[in-house]
Amino acid sequence: MKEVSAMPLAPETRADYARRTARALLQIGAVETAQDRPFILSSGIASPVYINVRRVISYPAIREMLMGFATEILDAEIGRDRIDAVAGAETAGIPFAAWIAALSGLPMQYVRKRAQGFGPAARIEGVSSPGQRVLLVEDLTTDGASKIRFCEALRQAGMEISDVLMLFHYDIFPATRTALAERGLRLHALANWRDILAATEEQQIFTPAERSRLAAFIEAPLDWSAAHGGSRHITF
Amino acid sequence: MFSTILTTLTEQGNGIHAYRSVARLAYRTAIDRPDQAAAFFLLATIADAFVERHERMPLLSKEAEQSFATFRSDLEALGAAYERQDTTEILAVLNRISAAHAADLI
Numbered sequence: 001m002k003e004v005s006a007m008p009l010a011p012e013t014r015a016d017y018a019r020r021t022a023r024a025l026l027q028i029g030a031v032e033t034a035q036d037r038p039f040i041l042s043s044g045i046a047s048p049v050y051i052n053v054r055r056v057i058s059y060p061a062i063r064e065m066l067m068g069f070a071t072e073i074l075d076a077e078i079g080r081d082r083i084d085a086v087a088g089a090e091t092a093g094i095p096f097a098a099w100i101a102a103l104s105g106l107p108m109q110y111v112r113k114r115a116q117g118f119g120p121a122a123r124i125e126g127v128s129s130p131g132q133r134v135l136l137v138e139d140l141t142t143d144g145a146s147k148i149r150f151c152e153a154l155r156q157a158g159m160e161i162s163d164v165l166m167l168f169h170y171d172i173f174p175a176t177r178t179a180l181a182e183r184g185l186r187l188h189a190l191a192n193w194r195d196i197l198a199a200t201e202e203q204q205i206f207t208p209a210e211r212s213r214l215a216a217f218i219e220a221p222l223d224w225s226a227a228h229g230g231s232r233h234i235t236f
Numbered sequence: 237m238f239s240t241i242l243t244t245l246t247e248q249g250n251g252i253h254a255y256r257s258v259a260r261l262a263y264r265t266a267i268d269r270p271d272q273a274a275a276f277f278l279l280a281t282i283a284d285a286f287v288e289r290h291e292r293m294p295l296l297s298k299e300a301e302q303s304f305a306t307f308r309s310d311l312e313a314l315g316a317a318y319e320r321q322d323t324t325e326i327l328a329v330l331n332r333i334s335a336a337h338a339a340d341l342i
Binding site for chain 1: 248249250251252253254257291292294295296297300
């Protein structure tokens with residue numbers, strides 16, 4: 001396999017990827033705004049918005065563009081020669097891992113939510129071996145809890161993991177980055193809520209009230225949640 | 237022990253993570269308390285089903301509140317039946333809750 005060492009993307013290129021990803025997610029209707037009552041996230045946090053990144057799989061042109069960005073980020077921020085395989089997280093991470101594996105020429109596995117069978121690799125599907133350096137691929141990260149569980153499963157199987165690549169990261173909970181950093185994990189995402197907010201303003205998508213709610217949530221998500229009946233802290 | 241389940245659920249925010257924790261706790265309790273295993277195993281499967289149904293889906297706060305109210309009601313009914321040690325009542329409550337949740341899962 002050709003070795004590709006990490007060489008950072010220019011900040012304007014990275015920002016362009018984020019902008020185009022955010023526009024694409026809005027274009028395919030991946031972002032929903034709550035009407036009367038907020039959505040409840042996995043941690044019990046109330047949110048005025050919900051994002052369904054899984055919709056990307058049904059739009060070939062957008063899918064191809066985003067998987068191209070993801071592979072560029074893999075090369076630039078992680079280094080193709082620093083990983084031995086791409087692992088998709090069941091379920092939503094699997095198709096994206098497959099496309100990134102195909103574009104990068106890397107082997108692929110997937111990690112199950114629950115063990116099937118016995119032994120330390122009971123949650124890994126595909127060929128794996130202790131010491132293998134794996135990149136975890138997911139559709140999105142909200143609070144990071146599922147990422148931690150998937151990485152623990154990979155480590156239990158003896159695999160090495162230090163990076164997680166996803167299409168979308170909420171990136172509004174400082175506790176998430178801290179919790180993942182404490183576990184030796186770095187996050188790489190194509191876009192986050194700030195990029196979505198910027199795209200909605202640029203394209204005048206959503207009403208001013210909806211944009212205002214999203215901005216308030218991004219600014220102080222735990223306060224917004226508590227004020228709307230949700231939890232005021234993140235649980236992992 | 238039934239109150240511990242409720243405390244875990246509320247302290248962890250009544251979301252997906254909370255139900256996942258409750259499922260683990262209830263499975264462990266079913267092992268530790270064989271005299272109440274049926275109740276805790278049932279609660280664990282209900283919590284698991286909530287996670288399976290709502291994980292990564294747009295869960296509205298109204299639905300979350302309804303699920304919490306039902307779960308709390310089930311917990312209280314089971315707790316009261318076991319408190320009275322009335323085996324007929326215990327069986328009736330277990331059957332009623334099982335039938336209701338089986339209907340939801342079909």
